[in-house]
Amino acid sequence: MVRLCVVGMGHVGVVTASCFAGLGYSVTGVDKDHDKLMLLSQGKPPFFEPGLSELLRGGIDKDLLFFTEDFDEAIKASEVIFICVGTPSLEDGSVDLTQVEEVARGIAANLNDYKLIVGKSTVPVGTAKKIKQTIKLINGDNCPDFDVSSNPEFLKEGSAVNDFLFPDRVVLGVDSKRAEIILKDLYRDFDCPVLTTDIATSEIIKYASNAFLAMKISYINLVADMCDKVGANVHHVADGMGYDRRINREFLSAGAGYGGSCFPKDVKAFTSLAADLGINVSLLREVDRINEKRICLIVKRLEDTLWVCKDKKISVLGMAFKCNTDDVRESPALKLISKLADKGCQICCYDPKAMSNVRAQLNGLYELISFAESPYEAARGADALVFMTDWPEFGKLDFLKIKELMRSPIIVDGRGMLHAHDLEETGFLYQGLGLGGRLSCQ
Numbered sequence: 181m182v183r184l185c186v187v188g189m190g191h192v193g194v195v196t197a198s199c200f201a202g203l204g205y206s207v208t209g210v211d212k213d214h215d216k217l218m219l220l221s222q223g224k225p226p227f228f229e230p231g232l233s234e235l236l237r238g239g240i241d242k243d244l245l246f247f248t249e250d251f252d253e254a255i256k257a258s259e260v261i262f263i264c265v266g267t268p269s270l271e272d273g274s275v276d277l278t279q280v281e282e283v284a285r286g287i288a289a290n291l292n293d294y295k296l297i298v299g300k301s302t303v304p305v306g307t308a309k310k311i312k313q314t315i316k317l318i319n320g321d322n323c324p325d326f327d328v329s330s331n332p333e334f335l336k337e338g339s340a341v342n343d344f345l346f347p348d349r350v351v352l353g354v355d356s357k358r359a360e361i362i363l364k365d366l367y368r369d370f371d372c373p374v375l376t377t378d379i380a381t382s383e384i385i386k387y388a389s390n391a392f393l394a395m396k397i398s399y400i401n402l403v404a405d406m407c408d409k410v411g412a413n414v415h416h417v418a419d420g421m422g423y424d425r426r427i428n429r430e431f432l433s434a435g436a437g438y439g440g441s442c443f444p445k446d447v448k449a450f451t452s453l454a455a456d457l458g459i460n461v462s463l464l465r466e467v468d469r470i471n472e473k474r475i476c477l478i479v480k481r482l483e484d485t486l487w488v489c490k491d492k493k494i495s496v497l498g499m500a501f502k503c504n505t506d507d508v509r510e511s512p513a514l515k516l517i518s519k520l521a522d523k524g525c526q527i528c529c530y531d532p533k534a535m536s537n538v539r540a541q542l543n544g545l546y547e548l549i550s551f552a553e554s555p556y557e558a559a560r561g562a563d564a565l566v567f568m569t570d571w572p573e574f575g576k577l578d579f580l581k582i583k584e585l586m587r588s589p590i591i592v593d594g595r596g597m598l599h600a601h602d603l604e605e606t607g608f609l610y611q612g613l614g615l616g617g618r619l620s621c622q
């Protein structure tokens with residue numbers, strides 16, 4: 181059976197390595213981070229992802245999954261190499277490909293036999309070509325046979341294992357029959373459409389998909405603003421739209437906007453790519469602008485009720501960029517905290533899974549910040565409670581107890597996840613986004 185290597189043990193890399201091991205392949209995961217590799221070797225994922233630790237332990241126990249810092253050996257011993265390293269944003273929105281380039285050079289130096297190099301990291305169009313060019317340049321006339329292909333991931337954090345094993349589609353961007361055969365064989369047991377394209381098309385599919393989903397979110401947030409003006413309910417509007425199969429209800433949840441390591445970065449990168457190609461990017465720019473404005477709207481809701489925010493204790497429930505993850509990268513909650521700190525608020529934050537990442541990000545950054553161990557501790561003495569992540573357990577809180585603990589019973593529901601009517605009956609002043617501009621939902 182073909183031996184696989186996955187370079188880069190971030191979210192995508194660990195899920196890819198563990199899932200392929202779960203499918204029976206022998207997989208080596210490579211990274212430079214010694215501590216991370218130690219954790220992985222003990223079967224402990226370095227981040228929270230449902231179902232991942234079971235797969236990881238299963239792969240290790242069956243001697244199918246290995247982790248190493250020895251990049252050279254791992255490359256030499258593998259036939260298919262997945263590149264899953266980070267591709268962060270640069271100041272101008274374009275993509276920093278330093279890590280991808282470094283991996284390409286490393287592979288070039290260890291090309292002892294045929295290798296298929298597969299790009300999984302989200303990269304600008306033309307990256308596969310650059311990898312190929314670099315490897316050829318380094319190896320000169322004696323370059324062994326190799327292929328470069330693109331196989332974008334569509335993994336959502338919180339359901340990444342399920343998304344890997346049961347995808348809506350698999351996209352294979354190839355420019356050789358050999359690469360196509362190997363990749364199709366790897367995915368032969370998947371019960372979904374497998375789309376084979378040229379490499380540029382595959383690279384575009386990833387960006388176009390993420391930018392489209394981000395556009396859906398910004399679109400419904402624009403509709404939410406409209407609902408506020410005319411007294412309509414955006415969640416019902418989304419339901420009404422979503423029954424149309426051409427639209428569908430997914431990614432039409434209005435609220436605090438999108439965050440995470442993908443959408444904000446990918447929208448900016450796609451915009452930068454389009455601009456470089458001389459294409460009018462106003463549509464994509466608007467997606468980003470609407471998203472940025474969501475946080476100001478939440479601050480405005482607080483000011484509408486509290487009047488002056490300075491010195492008030494505002495507790496933020498939910499710090500992860502969405503539920504079922506401990507990831508706080510580009511989290512709307514972090515952006516809100518920064519704005520509240522500028523206004524001189526006392527901030528207290530709580531998240532069921534992300535507190536160690538929150539502490540790592542925020543400790544020492546702001547003077548007036550505290551970290552709670554429970555939602556009730558966060559509520560104690562608070563002037564307002566803002567819900568920023570749609571954790572299901574927040575819906576089951578004892579709101580009567582919360583109200584008794586708070587200084588003033590104000591709730592801002594940044595995710596449209598709570599029952600406004602019930603909360604009002606309990607005596608809260610409830611505020612949502614896109615619920616008719618009234619302070620409370622009717």
Ligand code: UDX
Nearest residue numbers: 333334335336337431432433437438439440442501502
């Ligand atoms: C995304 C893509 O969905 C995935 O296919 C890709 O490979 C990686 O990027 P992820 O970043 O894990 O996945 O999260 P996703 O579930 O897409 O949510 C992104 C953000 O949008 C979150 O902050 C979420 O809260 C927000 N969101 C999502 C909304 O605000 N409204 C919605 O209706 C859906």
